[in-house]
Amino acid sequence: MLRKKPAFRWIHNVMKQLNTEIACIKLGRVNVITVSSPELSIEFLKKHDSVIASRPYISSARLVSNGYLSPSLSPSGNQWTKMRRVLVSEVLTNDVFRRLHAKRLEEADHLVRFVYNQGINPHKSEVVNVRDVTMHYCGNVIRKMVFSESKNIVMGGYFIPKGSHVVLSRPGLGRNPRIWDEPLRFKPERHIVDEVSNVSLVDHDLRILSFSTGRQGCPALDLGSTTTTMLLARLIQGFSWKQPLDTSTIDLAESKHDLSLAKPLIAHAVPRLDSQIYLQHV
Numbered sequence: 001m002l003r004k005k006p007a008f009r010w011i012h013n014v015m016k017q018l019n020t021e022i023a024c025i026k027l028g029r030v031n032v033i034t035v036s037s038p039e040l041s042i043e044f045l046k047k048h049d050s051v052i053a054s055r056p057y058i059s060s061a062r063l064v065s066n067g068y069l070s071p072s073l074s075p076s077g078n079q080w081t082k083m084r085r086v087l088v089s090e091v092l093t094n095d096v097f098r099r100l101h102a103k104r105l106e107e108a109d110h111l112v113r114f115v116y117n118q119g120i121n122p123h124k125s126e127v128v129n130v131r132d133v134t135m136h137y138c139g140n141v142i143r144k145m146v147f148s149e150s151k152n153i154v155m156g157g158y159f160i161p162k163g164s165h166v167v168l169s170r171p172g173l174g175r176n177p178r179i180w181d182e183p184l185r186f187k188p189e190r191h192i193v194d195e196v197s198n199v200s201l202v203d204h205d206l207r208i209l210s211f212s213t214g215r216q217g218c219p220a221l222d223l224g225s226t227t228t229t230m231l232l233a234r235l236i237q238g239f240s241w242k243q244p245l246d247t248s249t250i251d252l253a254e255s256k257h258d259l260s261l262a263k264p265l266i267a268h269a270v271p272r273l274d275s276q277i278y279l280q281h282v
Contacts, residue, residue: 006257012036012172021176022158031164036172038179040156041206044166045217048153056165084219092219097226108230109280111136112238115269116278127244131264134231170209171259179207201225238278239269 011034015023021037035041055061055075068074074083111133118128152162175183180190191199201210202221218224243250244266255262271278
């Protein structure tokens with residue numbers, strides 16, 4: 001089974017066949033606990049937070065983080081505590097967030113100007129690779145939710161042995177048919193609570209896994225939300241988006257290897273504002 005790539009797909013297929021939202025898969029000497037239940041995920045991250053908050057010691061994480069110098073991959077301990085304290089008190093404070101507002105606007109201007117130069121003449125063959133421009137703007141950062149048990153616990157009636165690696169499944173939570181009606185259908189109105197409340201990118205009930213919660217919750221909530229919102233708003237405000245001239249449909253098929261599109265989204269960006277707006281501050 002390990003030869004089947006990517007691993008998360010065959011794991012989800014196994015869970016679907018077993019009709020379960022929690023499973024234990026033995027990989028060598030390690031018990032991997034996969035979870036797609038919001039209720040169980042909350043119990044892991046809140047009730048047993050102090051037990052499972054640590055990341056596991058694995059060679060790939062150590063190499064990628066240059067010896068666990070990244071708080072998102074570092075196991076709990078003095079080093080992780082120091083790094084997170086520096087992030088929260090020096091990098092991700094409200095004061096720094098406000099001071100860097102101009103820099104975020106400047107980067108958004110660069111993005112819009114680049115797309116404008118690409119799509120200034122819709123009759124030419126130039127198209128915009130939306131995946132590339134968004135990656136350049138906010139980075140293609142994917143943080144996997146993997147934790148390690150420091151002692152035996154019983155969670156939701158299930159015995160979780162010490163040393164298990166707990167994986168909270170992002171697609172399993174976000175596409176859980178018990179929670180979401182037609183989870184694979186594009187229905188953004190499902191996130192609108194009422195006409196007054198704002199749509200929140202954070203779900204503390206973990207029906208979707210965006211910024212997580214508990215000790216390993218992302219401390220950059222405001223920065224991540226603002227960056228994503230500004231990116232989408234500027235691209236929609238500045239351009240009318242059309243499919244390329246030589247295509248009749250947009251292929252939205254999912255990649256077999258990850259959760260992105262199998263093919264990058266390619267489109268014509270037709271400027272819809274006065275040209276001086278795109279060229280200001282050049």
